[in-house]
Each structure stands twice: as structure tokens, then as C-alpha cells.
Amino acid sequence: MDSTVAPERRRAQLWVLTATHAANDFYTGAVAALLPFFVLHAHYSYAAVAGITLAATALSSIAQPGFGYLSDRYGLGWISLAGLLAAGAGVALSGFFSSSYIVVWVLIAMSGIGVAAYHPAATMQAREAGGGTTAAMSLFSVGGNAGVALAPAAAVAVVGAFGLRGTGLLIVPAVVLALAYFVVARHQLFRRVKPRDVAVAAHTDLRDDWRAFGWLTAVLATWSVAYVGTSTFVVLYCVARFHSTPDYASIALTVFPAAGAVGTLAGGWLSDRVGRLPVLRCGYLAGVGGIVAIVLAPSPLVVFVATGALGLALFAPFAGQITLAHSYLPNRIGVASGVTLGLTLSLGGVVSPLLGMIADGVGVRWVFVILAALLAVGFGTSFVLAERAPAQIEVVDVPGDAEAASATSVT
Template sequence: MTLAPPPTAPTRSRAALWALTATHAANDFYTGAVAALLPYFVLHAHYSYAAIAGITLAATALSSIAQPCFGFLSDRYGMRWMSLAGLLVAGAGVSLSGMISGSYIAVWLVIALSGIGVAAYHPAATVEAREAGGGTSKAMSLFSVGGNVGVALAPPAVFLVVGWFGLAGTGLLIIPALGLGALYAVVSWRDLFGSHHTDVTTTSTPTPTLPDDWRAFGWLTAVLATWSVAYVGTSTFISLYSIERFDSTPGQAAVALSLFPAAGAIGTLSGGWLADRLGRLRIVRAGYLAAAFSTLAIVLAPSALLVTVATAVLGVSLFIPFAAQITLSHSYLPNRIGVASGVTLGLTLSLGGLVSPLLGQLADRTNLQSVFAVIVTLLGVGYAMSFTLKERQA
């Protein structure tokens, strides 16, 4: 089974790319909503740090297995409808979580269901975005920034619904999935359900000129593992860090959590543009180095305000390499674009989620400052390993 590098996107493809960007915002809104709900589970449902890290694990553990599987299915059978179905499942799980917060097991299960939905969305949608955008880092950064926007919008949305209606108000969070899912279904009905996508093995596309380089992809995966822990660890604990260390209110602490992905949107767009002009590897290495220093600033910050500023800088730094890492994965596995997307995007949540309970236990035994000290170290390791990566065109 092979996939060819996509052609330059025509007008209709650009419209599809923007529609996909909107659904990416809606899908990753639910990732951000899980993180934004954690302080409320601590304050109102009295969950421990280890327990709320377990919720993060629920959102990501099955996803770590499912995303490459969904990627394989995308490569083998097309199944573009998975992007829409995944979005709806992701929304349903999060919207139910606050309504059943009295039962930790029930919350864990519906958040796990939401994670499966996120896993189903990403590979199919990323393949579509690659085709619509011509395979450039700039186009991929536009699609990726939709995720940043969605995550950034989640904390204020959660603050509003929980503030007005309590945890039971999370039922209203299904609205982005229903609204943008319906819009995308109208715009891309034929792409989602047309017969020409039922089995992509029957298409007559030229074979990529390069074989899959699994060794290079393995090194990229190792680098991404450190990125994943930094991203998920920051999303999970940054609000609680401000509350624990500086006695911030949940509303004040949510500012840093919202700025993190919002700044990440700037990093994603600028990183994609710079990667096409300066080279992907330079951008990846610069991003990891800057992220390590900005996380160190969080550890040493003397006030909640400086934590917020440092978190914004971290958001920019951490997402500068994002689009370049995705297109690198595609160049390493040109014959397995769906699998490459599933592993690459899955790692942004999954491996970090698997480690988050350990970070939660560390926080329970020491403090949250120790968690961010660990993240500094891991980002330094990621920077060092990035020098094992090589450029490749496919």
C-alpha cells in the first residue's frame, strides 16, 4: 500500500483545509477541557493529585494504542469518516464527565472514551490535511494551529459553564463537536462518505521514490516522547502549580492554562513558516532548547504573574517544532502516512499521559515544583537527541 506526495492544493482543497482546521479546534478543545476540569475535580470532588493524574492517563492510555491502529486503518481503507466520528465521541465523553463526578470510576471511563475519540480523529484528519495542503510545513502548521486554538478556548469555556452551572454544566461542552462536526459534514460530505474512499488500495497513485526509514522514525519517536511529557505535564499541572505555590484562585490559575496553547498557536504558525525557509531540524532544535529554559523559568519564578509569562513563552517554544515534526514523520514513512500521523500525534498526548500518574505521585510526595524540574530535564534530553535526526525529502 502506498501513498503519493499530495499535489499543490486547489481552491477546493484550501476550503477543505480550513474546514479541517475548524474540526481540529473542536477535537482538541476536549483535550484542553480535560486539563481545565482537573482543578474543579480537586476542589469540588476532592480528588488527589494522583487521582487527577489518573484522569489524564484515562484520556491518553488507550489512545496510545489506538492511534497507530487508526492510522493503519486510514492507510489501508481510507475511512475518512473516522475524523467526524472521533470528534463526536471525544465531545460526548467530556460532556458527561462533570455530570457524573460523584463516581471516580465513571469519570475515568467516559474520559477514556473521549481519548479514544481523539485517537480516531487525528490520523484520518491529518492525512486529509496533508492532501489538501500540498504536504508543506506551512499548510500542516495551519491545520495544527486549529488544535492550539481549541485547547486555548477550553479553559474559559470550562470556567464559564462550571461557574454558572457547577460540574453538571459540562453537558454544554458537547456544542463545539455538534456544531463544527455538522459544518464539516456539509462541506466535505463526499470526501467523508464517498465510495472512492472506501479502499485507498484501489487508487492508482504513483509510488514514493524512497522506502520507509524506520530507524530515523524511531529516533523521532524518542524525541517526541520528551515533548509529550512536557506538553501533558504542563497542561495537567500548571493551574494547580499556581494554586499550590501562590494561592491563586482557579480563575486566575486558568489564565496560564489558556495562554499555554494560545501562545502555542503562535509557535505552531511561525514554526511551520520558518521550517520551510530555514530547515526543519534547526527549528526543532531551537524549539526544544527554548522550551527547556522557559520551563526552568517556571520553576524559579517568584510570583504567579511570572509563572504565567513563562508559561506563555513555553507555549511558543514547545510548539515551534510541531509542524516540522509531523512533516518529518511523513518523510521518514512516506508509504505509511496514516501510521506516521497516528504515532506522531498520538505521542503528543499518550506517552505524556502514561507518565502523568508518576508525576502526580511525585507531586503528592514533594510538591509541583519538582514536577516542572523533571520536565526541564526531559526537554534537555530531547534537545540532545534531536541531533540524531536527519533531513529527508519524500
């Protein structure tokens, strides 16, 4: 970040970025919240709605590292706003075409690509604005939790009032927050940024550790399946097992990310003090317990409580996982962000159709048994990981092709 930018403006940028993150991830939550209505009103099967989850994530899983590479190579901060608007447009239009599964699939896929485009550039911007600390990253991350938490109530309200065509109103958060961030940080959105000098990057402490990053990605893959699987099936689980109405069951989709927001903030604070890996391991282990509690729950109310505990546990390591990825790939912050925030989250969506087939075949309850087992594997694999001190990262603003205007260090 340009050293001439005042601390007050940096804080303002971080807070507005956090709000745009809320708007962006609102659409991920909206997709999950709309699934029961596609089942009830458009008569989609469990496998079909799991396919919609796949649409929201599959292309995103491919595109996200690519957007991360572009963010590393060219800056292109404006991609974050373009992605936010695409994410909103896809979800907003989906309800108008519920009679055509293929069109809905394409629109949700467009939304997923928008979410993918947003994350790497926005994460790099948040890293600069917040000084690279885990606590600052947890604040940015919690915006995503807040957006996902607000989505079910908004989706239920618009569909309840206007039917599936009410999804058109869901475009409002994208437009409002995109405009707000453009006003606050337009100078950051349209500058070109290049990585620090390659000769500096050749220093031993600053080399990219792809092996460690690969192990971290494997751990995060189990997190992804647990997160996406819970988001996709917890409402359907309550409807199928306890005959809850979708409106009542959707409380779980509010509790899950709301508790996750608390976990993200607390986990970021703890990670800066006791270390990222202890928080990660405790979170994964507690997450296994939360999923087991969902499986054994005797009532929807207990499911809601257990889902809240699961959200708290899963998101406690979230910001630490991002900064750990940055420390493993200090020269590829965009790629690290793209994989950590996108590819690993999307892997859960890729698995969702298989989970949907299992739910159709033997019941939704067995989906959560599988999720608990996978998260336990992630906990065990995490012991391969090691802490790595964050390196200083220089960001060079390039107003033209020939010369750099300024440079500053961000830890």
C-alpha cells in the same frame, strides 16, 4: 485528492478541517481545565486527577497507531467525525458523574479514544487539501492550539454557572463543527482510499525509514511529557505555590496554547525556509529555558509569561515534526500521523500518574524540574535525526473494489 476538486474547495476544506481540529483538541484542553474543579468539588487527590489525564491518553496511545493503519489501509475518512463526536460526548457527560471516579475515568477514556480516532484521518485529509507543505500543516495544527486555548475559559464559565453538570454544554463545538465539515467535504469522508502502487513504493527514495522514525518518536516522547505535564500541573502549581484561585490560575492554560498557536504558524513558515531540524532544536532548547523560568517564578504573573514562552518554544517545531515523520514513512502516512499526533502525545499522559505521585510526595514544583530535564534529553537526542526530502505521494480514489477512478500527486 481528486484532481477535479477546485483549489477554492481545497482551501475551504483545509479551513473547515482546521476548525474541526480546534473542536477536537478543545476537549483535550477541557480535561486539563476541569482537573482543579474535580479536586475542589469532588475532592480528588493529585494522583487521582493525574489518573484522569491517564484516562484521556492511555487508551489513545494504544489506539492511535491502529486508527492510522486503518486510515492507510481503507481510507475511512468518516472516522475523523465519529472521533470528534465521541471526544465531545465523553467530556460533556463527565461532570454529571463526578461522585463516581470510575465512571468519570471511563468517560474521559472514551473522549481520549475519540481524539485518537480523529487525528490520523483528519491529518491525511489536511495533507491532501494543503498540498503537503509544512506551512499548510502548521495551519491545520494551529487549530488544535486554538481549541486548547479556548477550553479553559469555556470550562470555567460552564462550571462556574452550573456546577460540574455544566459540562453538558461542552458538547456544542463537536456537534456544530462536525456538521460543518460534513456539509463541506462529505464526498471526502465516505470515499475509499488506498496507498500508491507497491512497485512505485519500492523506489529507494520512497522506502520507509523505520530507524529514523523510531529516533523521532523518542524525541517526541520527551516533548509529550513536557506538554502534557505542563497542561496537567501548571494550574495546580499556581494554586499550591501562590494560593491562586483556580479561575485565576487557569489563565496559564489559555496562555500556553495561545502562544503555541503563534509558535506553530511561525515554526511552519520557518521550517519551509531554514529546515525542520534547526527549528526543532531551537524550540526544544528554548523550551528548557521556559520550564526553568516556571520553576524560579516569584509570582503567578511570571508563571503566565513563562508558560507563554514555553508554548511558543514547544510548538514552533510541531508542524515540522509531522512532515518529517511523513518523510520518514512516505508509505504509511496514517501510521506516521497516528504516532506523531497521538502516541507521542499520549505518552505524557501515561507518565502523568507518576508525576502526580511526585507532586503529592515532594511538591508540584519538582514536576517541572523533571520536565526540564526530560526536554533537555530530547534536545540532545534530536542531533541523531537527519532531514529527508518529502517524496511524492500518490493517492488513489477507489469508488468500488475493482477499479480506481483517479490519481494525483501530492508533495
